[in-house]
Amino acid sequence: MISFPLRQIRHSFSTIKPPVLTLETICSKLLKAEYAVRGTIPMKAAQIAEEIRIGQGSKHPFGNLTELNIGNPQIFGQPPFSFIREVLASCFNPKMIDKMPFHQDVKSRSKFYHSNVTALIGAYSESVGYRFVRENVSKFIKQRDGGNDVPVSNIILTDGASNGINMILSTILSNEKDGVMIPIPQYPLYTALIALRNGQEVPYYLNEDLGWQICPNDLNNSLKEARSKGVNVKALVLINPGNPTGQIFDEDALKTLIKFCYENRMVILADEVYQENIYKEGKKFVSMKKVLTEMPQPYNRLELFSFHSTSKGFLGECGIRGGYMEMTNIDSDVLAQIVKLKSINLCSNTTGQITTDLMVNPPKKEECSQETVEKYENERAEILSSFKKRAQIVTDKLNKMKNIKCAEVEGAMYAFPKLFFTEKIITEAAKRKMNPDLFYTYEGF
Secondary structure, rough: OOOOOOHHHHHHHHHHHHOOOOOOOOOOOHHHHOOHHHHHHHHHHHHHHHHHHHHHHHHHOOOOOOOOOOOHHHOOOOOOOOHHHHHHHHEEEEEEHOOOOHHHHHHHHHHHHHHOOOOOOOOOOOOOOOOHHHHHHHHHHHHHHHOOOOOOEEEEOHHHHHHHHHHHHHHHOOOOEEEEEEEEEEOOHHHHHHHHHHOOEEEOOEEEHOOEEOOOOHHHHHHHHHHOOOOEEEEEEEEEEOOOOOEEEEEHHHHHHHHHHHHOOOEEEOOOOOOOOOOOOOOOOOOOHHHHHHHOOHHHHHEEEEEEOOOOOOOOOOOOOOOEEEEEEOHHHHHHHHHEEEEEEEEOOHHHHHHHHHHOOOOOOOOOOHHHHHHHHHHHHHHHHHHHHHHHHHHHHOOOOOEEEEOOOOOOOOOOOOOOOOHHHHHHHOOOOOOHHHHHHHHHH
């Protein structure tokens, strides 16, 4: 029998200590970051959806919820492309490729992927992504923009565009005085990431009366105000086509931004994930890269980061998380540091890399049958036609509603209406210490 001193026994029943992680001890930058797409209203909606699911939905005047806070096409029934999903299915079952009931074009593409990856697609790739995919991205960019070949070393494959944007903001923002100009209205990703990096957001306001276009005076005023506060503005974000405003910038607008950024020593982050979503007649997408490279010296030397994603456009493969980032005019030493940063996370997911290749390298007549090409093109046309039709319907319906106005949706995947609140709503919202739009939405619940 072993005995223990009474003092030791008492010590083993010491008071339970409070948790190490509390709102007072976790990173203050995380508390500062807000991400409206997944913020207060969506969290409330998730609570209501759960109440409906477990049979407590009778307290609400509806039986289901429609999530309109984020571009997520497949949740609304958008079908994935047959060719893409069949190739991916074959990639996950290499021993079954010849036994699957798929077209020979699908089997040929799957075999091509298996012959070009290091092992199976479940294995790590190079940190920057499979080289053959980056080569196809390079060809895609050249075909889209014309001009010279795009160096493969300037391309990194990413887990969606957000991953690449996060990497570049991590590279740019070195202290709390560094700032980034962001369009307002904007995709909340930027304010959240800038806050997490302890940087300063510098808003430049898009003109709603002009269809959410850029006004040079607003650019200059925003920059001047930020610098007067000691902010070192190092970059400007462009979202084209606009999210959430749905506008398309023409070449003149892009040239204005290039000159503004060059003269004020800022780099550009071009978020171009909706480049295929164009609805208004007479409008077309022109990439920032194309305009930049066609500018005269010295403007064509401006530093540029461009982003694309399999989540948006017409693919809608949001959950697969594929995309790429192109770096233009970036110092070779800085580029090496960005590659090092990417290497810390090993590589982007390889399923997303293959899907990115399928996005930039769809079935073509040179390598596939007419049947496969036509099927892919028909599916693409049907999806884009549906987007265009819905954009027109949403714009029209919103503008027929009382106290709501909405600019025409020219592209992308969103409408951004303006609501006119009564003094009664504004007063009541102030009493509850809520913004009028948040109060209005909560009352809707």
